[in-house]
Amino acid sequence: MARMISFLGTKKNKLTDEQLVDGLLNNRRIVINHFYSEIFPQVKALLVRMGAKEEEIKDTFQEGMVALWKNIQNQTYSRNSNAKLSSYLIEICKRRWLEDVRNKKSKSSLAIDQEGLSSHDPNVLDKWLKREELQDFQRLFGQLNVRCQEMLRRFYYEKESLRKMAGDFSLTEASVRNEKYRCMQRLKTIFQSQMP
Amino acid sequence: MDVQRIEEIENYLQGKLSKKKQEVFESRLNQDSKLKEEVALHQKMMRGLQELSFREELDKAYSDRHGKSKGRSNWRNKKSISIAASIVFMIVAVWLLYPENGSSLEKELVEVSYDPGLPTSLGLSDQLDFGEGMNAYKTKDYKQAKSYWQPLLVENPSNDTLLYYLAQIELIEKQFEPAAEKLRAIGQEKASVFKEKATWYLAISYLRMNKQEEAKVLLNYILTEGGYEAEKAGVLLDHLQEK
Numbered sequence: 001m002a003r004m005i006s007f008l009g010t011k012k013n014k015l016t017d018e019q020l021v022d023g024l025l026n027n028r029r030i031v032i033n034h035f036y037s038e039i040f041p042q043v044k045a046l047l048v049r050m051g052a053k054e055e056e057i058k059d060t061f062q063e064g065m066v067a068l069w070k071n072i073q074n075q076t077y078s079r080n081s082n083a084k085l086s087s088y089l090i091e092i093c094k095r096r097w098l099e100d101v102r103n104k105k106s107k108s109s110l111a112i113d114q115e116g117l118s119s120h121d122p123n124v125l126d127k128w129l130k131r132e133e134l135q136d137f138q139r140l141f142g143q144l145n146v147r148c149q150e151m152l153r154r155f156y157y158e159k160e161s162l163r164k165m166a167g168d169f170s171l172t173e174a175s176v177r178n179e180k181y182r183c184m185q186r187l188k189t190i191f192q193s194q195m196p
Numbered sequence: 197m198d199v200q201r202i203e204e205i206e207n208y209l210q211g212k213l214s215k216k217k218q219e220v221f222e223s224r225l226n227q228d229s230k231l232k233e234e235v236a237l238h239q240k241m242m243r244g245l246q247e248l249s250f251r252e253e254l255d256k257a258y259s260d261r262h263g264k265s266k267g268r269s270n271w272r273n274k275k276s277i278s279i280a281a282s283i284v285f286m287i288v289a290v291w292l293l294y295p296e297n298g299s300s301l302e303k304e305l306v307e308v309s310y311d312p313g314l315p316t317s318l319g320l321s322d323q324l325d326f327g328e329g330m331n332a333y334k335t336k337d338y339k340q341a342k343s344y345w346q347p348l349l350v351e352n353p354s355n356d357t358l359l360y361y362l363a364q365i366e367l368i369e370k371q372f373e374p375a376a377e378k379l380r381a382i383g384q385e386k387a388s389v390f391k392e393k394a395t396w397y398l399a400i401s402y403l404r405m406n407k408q409e410e411a412k413v414l415l416n417y418i419l420t421e422g423g424y425e426a427e428k429a430g431v432l433l434d435h436l437q438e439k
Binding site: 029157158177181 | 243244261
């Protein structure tokens with residue numbers, strides 16, 4: 001984190017692409033906010049010209065962000081590519097919007113490429129949940145108690161260390177490790193018992 | 197044993213195994229269909245959790261910019277306090293004196309303190325942590341905010357920004373003693389931008405700790421000096437005289 005330049009105070013200190021990629025890789029809220037303050041307006045300006053409405057722009061940008069984030073999580077986004085990250089994201093959003101328009105026109109149910117511009121060929125163990133699956137997952141995750149939800153979210157999404165969690169939950173690291181494990185097992189049991 | 201097995205799966209999925217261990221794991225994976233299923237399920241859970249959380253963060257980031265931001269103008273301009281606002285002040289004042297009746301302090305604190313300054317005396321990486329803490333604070337995740345700020349305060353014990361915002365959280369959490377201690381520390385800083393606000397909140401802390409005489413001294417000071425929340429200070433003093 002020390003490499004990150006503070007950009008909190010002024011607009012002059014923009015983040016480099018490398019910092020943005022690191023931020024998305026580690027799910028840093030501050031970086032996500034940066035995308036909304038710096039790149040969303042550019043995407044909005046473009047899509048407005050292409051006839052999109054506010055709600056559609058919001059959805060398109062969100063899907064573009066998810067696609068970019070997945071590429072980064074999968075490590076299929078190349079940091080050394082010549083394109084700037086913002087241009088890359090804008091391009092993803094533009095293509096998604098065009099595809100949405102085309103799909104609406106032809107009423108076809110062509111699956112949209114979730115990975116955006118990815119040329120990566122995912123193997124069996126490299127797949128993300130489909131949209132409907134994710135909705136089911138959301139419902140099932142909600143069946144866990146709040147403490148379990150928080151533990152899993154902090155460990156798997158926020159990537160907090162066991163030590164930090166131990167401090168916050170007033171537990172030993174070993175207890176956090178065991179409790180987190182039990183929560184994950186519970187989630188799997190719920191998932192397996194309720195998913196076809 | 198099971199925990200270890202899961203952690204091995206996690207390390208594999210996150211690419212944390214050494215090249216050799218990864219090869220060994222993959223050859224086991226090819227021979228052991230049960231292990232393969234376990235890995236696939238674990239990955240599904242991890243990814244579901246991550247994507248769900250990420251999408252929630254995106255929603256939050258969007259609505260932070262487009263939803264709530266509209267009404268956040270300078271409503272506290274001293275010269276334009278309306279009658280309606282005065283009534284709100286009265287309610288707050290009554291609540292401060294009879295704490296069992298209300299729960300508006302949190303709203304009050306968070307809203308009036310929405311203008312975070314940047315503790316420029318901190319190092320760059322500390323500033324980033326401070327910013328993360330501020331994000332958590334704005335979403336009322338005080339526990340998380342504290343987890344960022346408390347370590348920073350240990351290293352920068354007289355940093356007025358940290359003292360101020362940690363004191364705000366302690367007020368919300370009704371820990372008035374430590375809050376007052378931090379607010380007093382701000383008072384000792386000669387040129388702190390938080391000094392006026394700290395005085396007001398210190399007065400509140402004293403009221404909540406039943407130290408009415410100390411509170412009165414401060415409220416009088418705020419009123420006569422035209423400090424932060426001078427109008428509220430006046431209302432409070434009137435109430436205190438009547439009691």
